[in-house]
Amino acid sequence: MAKMAKKEIEEFNFKKNNNILHDQKTNYLKTNVYFGLQNKNDGFDSESDFEIIIERTETIGIEILGIEVWLNNEFCDVKTAEDYKPTESKWYRKAFSDFKKENPNYIYSASYNIH
Incomplete structure (x- = not known):
């Protein structure tokens, strides 16, 4: 017991x-990271807000683990470092660029590793 x-x-x-x-x-x-951005309380960010989030995470050294995209409240895709070359340290910038080209109406979400 x-x-x-x-x-x-x-x-x-x-x-x-x-x-x-x-x-x-x-x-x-x-x-x-999120200060000054529109707080929609849904965990998703517009393309322009997500660009700011990427810049801020780089500045303060927060690691992005994955980026998810959604359209019309439905999950569409996710990209992680494993989807890119091991030498691409800023893989998330390439992923973001790929997603923007794929569909300009995506909304974004990310997971982070905060040390």
């Missing part, structure tokens, strides 16, 4: 710490 209680407490603390870390990262993005 004590072993089970200890395991439950450890799992609770792990989840709590992950939630706190997630909240800190979200606040960091809001403060340092």
Whole structure:
């Protein structure tokens, strides 16, 4: 019984710490990346706003893990570093350019790695 209680407490603390870390990262993005942009509260950005987001993430050293595009509230595609040459350190710029050429009406979403 004590072993089970200890395991439950450890799992609770792990989840709590992950939630706190997630909240800190979200606040960091809001403060340092999303400031001054139109907040649509839907997690998606226009092409012009996403260009600004890319510039800001480069400036402060946030790694972009993936870029998703959506059209009419439907998922269309995702690109990650694995889709490009290993030597392309700014693969996300090429991905963004490819998506813009593919469809100018896409809206964008990204995942990040904040160290």
